[in-house]
Amino acid sequence: MTEAVIFLLLGIAAYFDWKCRKIPNTVTFPALAAGLVYQWQAGMGWTAVAGVAGAFLLTVVPVVLRGMGMGDQKLLMAVGAWVGWSGVYPLFLHSLWVCLAVVVFLPGTWRRLGRNMHAIFAGWVAHRKIWLPRNKEAALSFPYAVPLLGAYLVQHLWR
Template identity: 30%
Template sequence: MTLTFVFIFIYLTLSLSLTAIDMRKGLLPDALTCPLLWGGLLWHLLCQPQKLAAAVWGAIAGYAGFALIYWGYRTLRRREGLGYGDVKFLAALGAWHGWQNLPWLISLSSILACTFIAACGLRSGKWQAIKNPLPFGPFMAAAGLIAGWQTFGLSAIYLQL
């Protein structure tokens, strides 16, 4: 159980750092996304080896899914519609949460982003297209934290307290 808490601390630290950097600079650096990905795989190897295959496929599917969107949009529109850091971040989330949770993570992060945009529109009273890129990393991190409640077994720990 103690080892799981060490990995949860690593997960939270890296996710919150990525959120702060993406909000400030619009980047998700490899120096944080790669350790997050490897940390997820290592956590499964050491703490949940029965779910390691799902974690590996989660990393592969997360990377491949967003890379396909990235390259498809870039080919059609001749500009980025999604940063490549988001591709790597989803791969890392797939490593932590498994391939089965990827549709939920993507849907929840999209809902959170749309809610944020709507709230900003309501607050400012201006309903216009976003001219600046919207950092998607914070919404992915929030979705990962929400999904983490079940992934890390925290709901079971909470119920035992």
Template identity: 35%
Template sequence: MILTPLTLLVVGIAAGYDYMTRRIPNFLTFPAIILGLGLNAYYYGFPGLGNGALGMLLGIALLLIPFFIGGMGAGDVKLLAAVGAINGTAFVLTTFIYSALIGGIMSIIAIILKRQFKATMSNMFLFMVPGAKMSQPKTGIPYGIAIFLGTILSFYTGVIW
């Protein structure tokens, strides 16, 4: 089946781009979404297309709030949408959970290494106060790597839902 190698190729390239440039390019994510939907329709007919479309929408929905509050970029959202379009709803949910856990660990490591613990804790409390000014610690991580590792874990462990 081509869906697994396609997924690993897309998330692997995206992780590399994200690591090098802190961006995940549209020329990677949009064709992956279209190809994923098309292959699902080809292999599984209308039900496959539906599962791919719902997986894409779920991938978007899961990262929409973090995107809107500035916690991640649009490329991360589109990458998870591509994973959903290729593999469907159950797989993208599993990948999201693993990616969130890995991303959390990566964030903690970045906070420690960049000595941003105090600013991060302050921002966590100020986030709940309407109109409060938060500092801008430089602890961003290339979340495409977390999605890549979460995808690998999803394939390795199987869908947990």
């Protein structure tokens, strides 16, 4: 059941992230709460709490640096509530590999990344542009829920 819920959650989130570039709280918060309740009743409450806390800690730096949105963070926390730390950590690592593959295969990302790398050497103004860009101007601006869904599917194909 857990796998079906996570697949549905990631599928819905990927759709919204792809279309609107925003994952609604009406998707993430109920999933997070349901995961905590489900795991608590299964006697795995602390595992779920560790998954939520671990997902938060994994994503806090990217969110602060605006490399990731808070909707992505809440999505990973919701997944952590369902699978715990031992499930969310490998999923996060695999999603980074999928993100890297997206960067390699999307030349438009190369141009943005190249412009931002060039701007690094231009001083403080460039520093603010790189580390505090608007969402659409970020060096690696793409919907994270899609690579997260891809990583989840890859994990289950390799089992």
